[in-house]
Structure formats: C-alpha cells, structure tokens
Amino acid sequence: MLAYFLRRLMAVVPTVVLVSMFVFALQQMLPGDPALALAGEERDPESIAYIREKYHLNEPIWIQYGYWIGKVLQGDLGISLRTNIPVTELLAQKLPVTIQLALMAIAIALLIGVPMGVLSALKRGTPLDWFANVTALSGLSIPNFWLGILLILLVSVQLGWLPASGYESPFDDLAQNLKTMIMPAFVLGTSIAATMMRHTRSAMLEVLKSDYVRTARAKGVRERGVIMRHAFRNALIPVVTIGTLQLGELLAGAVLTEQVFTIPGFGKQIVDAVFNRDYAVVQGVVLCSSVAFIGLNLAADMAYFVLNPRIRV
Amino acid sequence: MADVVTTIPTVFGLQIRSRAGRRLLRHRGALVGGFLIVFFVLLAAAAPLFATHDPLATDWLAVRKAPSLAHWMGTDEIGRDVYSRLIWGTRTSLLAGVISVAFALSVGVPLGVLSGYFGGWTDTVISRCNEALLSCPFLILAIAFAAFLGPSLTNAMIAIGLSAAPIFVRLARGQTMVVKSEEYVDGARAVGLAHPRILWRYILPNIFPPLLVQATLTIATAIIAEASLSFLGLGQQPPSPSWGSMLSIAKNFLIQAPWMSVWPGVGIFLVVFGFNLLGDGLRDALDPRGD
Numbered sequence: 001m002l003a004y005f006l007r008r009l010m011a012v013v014p015t016v017v018l019v020s021m022f023v024f025a026l027q028q029m030l031p032g033d034p035a036l037a038l039a040g041e042e043r044d045p046e047s048i049a050y051i052r053e054k055y056h057l058n059e060p061i062w063i064q065y066g067y068w069i070g071k072v073l074q075g076d077l078g079i080s081l082r083t084n085i086p087v088t089e090l091l092a093q094k095l096p097v098t099i100q101l102a103l104m105a106i107a108i109a110l111l112i113g114v115p116m117g118v119l120s121a122l123k124r125g126t127p128l129d130w131f132a133n134v135t136a137l138s139g140l141s142i143p144n145f146w147l148g149i150l151l152i153l154l155v156s157v158q159l160g161w162l163p164a165s166g167y168e169s170p171f172d173d174l175a176q177n178l179k180t181m182i183m184p185a186f187v188l189g190t191s192i193a194a195t196m197m198r199h200t201r202s203a204m205l206e207v208l209k210s211d212y213v214r215t216a217r218a219k220g221v222r223e224r225g226v227i228m229r230h231a232f233r234n235a236l237i238p239v240v241t242i243g244t245l246q247l248g249e250l251l252a253g254a255v256l257t258e259q260v261f262t263i264p265g266f267g268k269q270i271v272d273a274v275f276n277r278d279y280a281v282v283q284g285v286v287l288c289s290s291v292a293f294i295g296l297n298l299a300a301d302m303a304y305f306v307l308n309p310r311i312r313v
Numbered sequence: 314m315a316d317v318v319t320t321i322p323t324v325f326g327l328q329i330r331s332r333a334g335r336r337l338l339r340h341r342g343a344l345v346g347g348f349l350i351v352f353f354v355l356l357a358a359a360a361p362l363f364a365t366h367d368p369l370a371t372d373w374l375a376v377r378k379a380p381s382l383a384h385w386m387g388t389d390e391i392g393r394d395v396y397s398r399l400i401w402g403t404r405t406s407l408l409a410g411v412i413s414v415a416f417a418l419s420v421g422v423p424l425g426v427l428s429g430y431f432g433g434w435t436d437t438v439i440s441r442c443n444e445a446l447l448s449c450p451f452l453i454l455a456i457a458f459a460a461f462l463g464p465s466l467t468n469a470m471i472a473i474g475l476s477a478a479p480i481f482v483r484l485a486r487g488q489t490m491v492v493k494s495e496e497y498v499d500g501a502r503a504v505g506l507a508h509p510r511i512l513w514r515y516i517l518p519n520i521f522p523p524l525l526v527q528a529t530l531t532i533a534t535a536i537i538a539e540a541s542l543s544f545l546g547l548g549q550q551p552p553s554p555s556w557g558s559m560l561s562i563a564k565n566f567l568i569q570a571p572w573m574s575v576w577p578g579v580g581i582f583l584v585v586f587g588f589n590l591l592g593d594g595l596r597d598a599l600d601p602r603g604d
Binding site: 153285 | 444445446450456460462533537544545560563564571574575578582589590593
C-alpha cells in the first residue's frame with residue numbers, strides 16, 4: 001500500500017509544478033503593463049518602479065517564476081494589496097469556514113443522495129424511480145445561488161426560522177453557528193446529492209445484476225440481507241470515490257453560496273479579491289484550491305485502493 | 314483498396330446514426346429536453362416580437378411594481394420591465410452557453426486528437442498540461458480567467474470556454490486512442506494516406522458521438538457558469554440584461570420586490586434542465602448497448 005501511495009504521490013508532482021506555472025502565468029494575462037495593474041491607484045513613477053523591483057518585472061519571465069515559486073515553497077504567497085496582510089494568513093483565516101461549510105454540505109448530500117439512489121435502484125421503473133430521477137436532474141439543473149435566494153425568501157423572510165445571512169464562529173456560539181450554516185450547507189449539498197443519487201443508483205443496478213447477489217438469493221439469504229450486506233456495501237465503493245472528488249467541487253460551489261449568504265469564507269475571499277484587483281489573493285486562492293483538489297484526487301485513489309480488494313491483488 | 318477502406322466506417326457510421334436517431338426519438342426525456350431548448354431558442358431569436366417593453370427603458374413612476382397587466386412579471390429597482398429583460402436575457406444565456414462550448418471544442422478537440430493520435434512526447438506534454446488545468450475547480454478557474462481578462466460577457470465566454478476545454482481534450486484523446494487502433498485506420502495508413510487526411514476522414518467522424526453528448530451537457534454547465542459569473546459581476550455588465558445579473562440585483566430587494574428573484578432563476582433552471590435531459594437522452598441513444 002505504501003508503495004502504491006508513493007507511486008501516486010510521485011505522479012502528482014509534475015501536475016502540481018504545472019499548476020504553479022499556470023497560476024503564475026495568470027498574472028501575464030493582465031491587459032497592459034502588469035506593474036500598472038498591480039499598482040492600482042498608486043500610479044506615480046516611484047510606486048511603479050518599486051513594484052517592478054519588488055516583483056522582478058524587469059527580469060525574464062522564467063526568472064520571475066523562479067523567485068515566485070521559491071517564496072511559495074516557503075509559504076509566502078505574497079501580500080494582499082488591499083489589506084496589507086500576508087495572503088497565507090488571510091487564507092488560513094478563511095479556509096476553516098469553507099471547510100466547515102463543505103463538510104456539512106457533503107453530510108447533507110450523503111443523507112439525501114445515497115438513500116434516494118438505493119431506493120430508486122430497488123424500485124427501478126416505478127413512479128418512485130421516475131420521481132427520484134427527475135428530482136436528481138432538477139438538483140443538477142438548479143443554480144445554487146438561485147436556490148439560496150429562494151430559501152432565504154421562504155425560510156428567512158416568510159417563515160423567519162433561520163437567519164438570512166451572517167456567520168458566527170462555532171467556538172463562540174455553536175447553536176448560532178449551526179443556524180447560520182445549515183441553509184447554505186443544504187444549498188451547496190443539493191447538486192452533490194443529485195450526483196451521488198445518480199452514481200448510487202447506477203452502482204446499485206450494476207451490483208444487483210452480479211453473480212454473487214444471485215448466489216446470495218439462491219442460498220436463501222433474506223432480501224434485506226442481500227441488499228444491505230451484499231449489494232449496498234459493494235455499491236458504496238464508487239460512491240466514496242465520487243464523494244471525495246466532490247469535496248473539491250464544493251470549494252468552487254462555495255464561492256456563490258458564500259456570496260449569497262454573506263459567509264466570510266474562502267469563496268467570498270476570491271470574489272472580494274477580484275473586485276479589489278488584489279491579484280496576489282486571486283492567485284493564492286487558485287493555487288490553494290488546485291492543490292487541495294489534487295490532494296483530494298489522491299485521497300479518492302487511496303480510498304478506492306483500500307475499499308476495492310481487486311486492485312490490491 | 315482505398316475505396317474499400319473509405320466505405321466501411323461511413324456505412325457503419327450511418328447505420329449507427331440512424332439507429333441512434335430512432336432511439337432518440339423514442340426517448341421521452343430527450344423529447345422534453347429538445348422541446349424546452351427549441352422553445353428557448355425561438356424566444357431568443359424572436360425576442361423583439363415577444364418583449365412587451367424596451368428592456369433598457371427605465372420608468373421612475375413604476376419602480377418595483379408587483380406583477381400586473383401592464384408589467385406581467387413586475388418591474389425592477391429602476392422601473393424596467395422584468396418580463397422583457399427576461400426575454401432578452403435568454404439570448405445572452407443561450408449565446409454564452411453555445412459560444413463558450415464551441416470555443417472549448419475548438420481548443421480541446423484538436424489538442425486531444427493530436428495527443429491521442431501521435432502519442433509520445435506530444436501526448437505527454439498535452440496530457441500533463443491538461444491534468445494541471447483539470448486540477449483547478451471549474452468555477453474557480455473561470456473566475457480567475459474572468460478576473461485577469463477583465464469583466465465582460467466576451468471575456469466570461471472565453472473564461473468558460475478555456476475552463477471547459479480540458480474536459481474535451483481528455484475525452485477526444487481517449488476516444489482517438491480507441492479509434493486509431495481500429496482496422497479501418499490501419500488500412501488507411503497501409504494505403505499511405507497522410508495523417509491530416511486520416512484524422513479528418515476517419516478519426517474525427519468516429520469520435521463525434523461522445524463529443525456531442527459531452528458538448529450538450531457542457532452547454533448546461535456553461536449556462537450556469539455564465540449566470541454565476543454575471544451574478545458575481547464578472548459577466549454581462551449592466552444595463553444589458555442577463556439572467557445572472559438580474560438575480561444579482563434582485564438579491565438586494567428580496568423583501569421589497571420578491572418577484573424580481575423568481576423568473577430569471579426559472580429561466581436558467583428550465584433551459585439547463587432541457588440541455589441535461591437532451592444530453593442524457595443522447596447518451597442513451599448513442600450507447601451501442603441500447604440494442
């Protein structure tokens with residue numbers, strides 16, 4: 001297992017290097033002189049000369065990349081132009097909020113998606129299956145920021161059950177934290193639940209056709225046992241993999257959800273940075289989310305390796 | 314010899330397509346999806362006929378008016394007719410979806426085909442770069458591109474297209490690797506056909522079906538992405554109407570004018586639902602196991 005892990009780890013190194021090159025190259029896409037763009041409103045010649053010197057803009061591009069990646073490897077993603085706070089520190093403050101949101105969303109997605117997928121497969125061709133399929137496809141088609149707006153209208157404005165926006169740290173007030181996070185987590189979890197439902201359904205249908213399920217039935221195992229012990233456990237393997245991969249997508253989905261519910265997380269950070277032309281923060285967010293995504297891919301591979309004995313043979 | 318080589322895949326391709334066509338016509342989901350798409354395309358094409366007001370005209374005497382006979386879906390925060398803006402917004406959404414996917418296809422398919430067909434260093438370089446781009450979550454990548462290119466609908470479409478291209482690179486590469494080992498491609502090589510001709514005549518037509526399915530599903534994703542970027546202020550800029558930017562403004566008037574938040578979302582949902590239904594239907598219809 002360790003050898004497999006090391007082999008996979010070595011394989012992701014070139015990908016991470018290329019991602020870093022790509023994130024660095026983003027700066028070159030800025031229209032016009034990057035020094036002017038980075039200077040923002042401070043456009044006097046002295047500030048521009050200082051920026052050129054500081055970011056090594058007079059050097060060839062590969063040398064600029066060398067300086068930049070050297071700092072990144074030491075955990076220095078630059079300084080936010082607007083807040084003057086190191087980008088690493090800024091991201092470290094925001095990331096826990098988004099991770100909490102993502103974990104709650106994936107829990108909700110699992111609670112909705114997996115049972116719906118199992119039921120739909122067991123009742124294939126019935127109105128329940130049709131309903132589950134239409135619901136899943138609707139979940140994939142509904143823009144999560146619109147679902148968020150509708151829920152605010154219904155749950156917060158009309159019924160007054162939950163706050164429409166805001167955030168409270170779980171360490172200060174756990175109950176209030178859950179009140180503010182449950183609706184955004186539900187919104188974020190909807191499309192993931194739909195994806196999980198579709199994958200669980202097709203995995204269950206595949207497993208229910210297999211020889212070992214037929215054998216279990218022929219041996220007289222009760223239907224409930226066949227489904228839970230033989231079919232469901234094996235159908236879960238691809239679902240775990242998909243679930244791990246979806247965590248990466250949740251980071252992206254959080255951008256909109258956090259914007260709608262005014263949650264001060266990672267996603268809101270990138271939007272604020274875009275409007276403040278705080279390019280170091282944008283680069284930091286893209287780099288961190290990509291590395292996280294690569295890490296989750298690796299974790300999904302490992303989960304598949306652990307759960308599926310056939311790979312280990 | 315050359316004639317034999319050229320006829321086999323074409324005839325086979327036609328058989329597959331006609332069977333797939335019949336299966337598609339029997340697929341209820343695909344029919345509903347197709348109907349929804351045709352409806353929205355007609356709405357977009359004939360927007361001046363369907364709109365009852367100028368979508369940009371403001372009326373300070375009709376600010377945030379609830380739906381009525383004069384304004385079927387009410388008015389917005391500066392008295393513009395929501396219904397007319399919704400109709401014109403259909404154009405933005407459909408154009409953004411189709412153009413960005415066309416852009417993604419035009420970037421992704423040639424790279425994927427070259428990668429899969431030639432293998433070796435070409436494949437290594439293209440695949441590694443593609444994996445790096447696939448490592449970034451789609452929307453974050455689109456936001457980053459839009460941020461560095463500047464906020465506008467054109468840049469949003471480029472950003473979405475660039476972000477979606479890696480999916481087509483991967484798909485085209487995989488399909489090309491399957492098709493290039495087919496006997497008819499070996500035959501074409503044996504009779505000395507040049508690589509560009511083999512790629513154009515034999516590889517591209519045979520990798521088309523899965524690309525068509527993926528393109529249909531990606532249009533749905535691209536429409537949501539455009540709406541998302543416009544919602545964040547990185548897509549269509551005011552005062553031009555777009556469903557995403559309409560929702561972005563509506564968010565600020567949830568209590569005073571809730572009708573502003575409903576219809577643009579319904580529009581996005583229905584058109585995306587249509588493309589997803591059609592994409593699913595196409596996938597089922599083009600699946601050879603369907604027989």
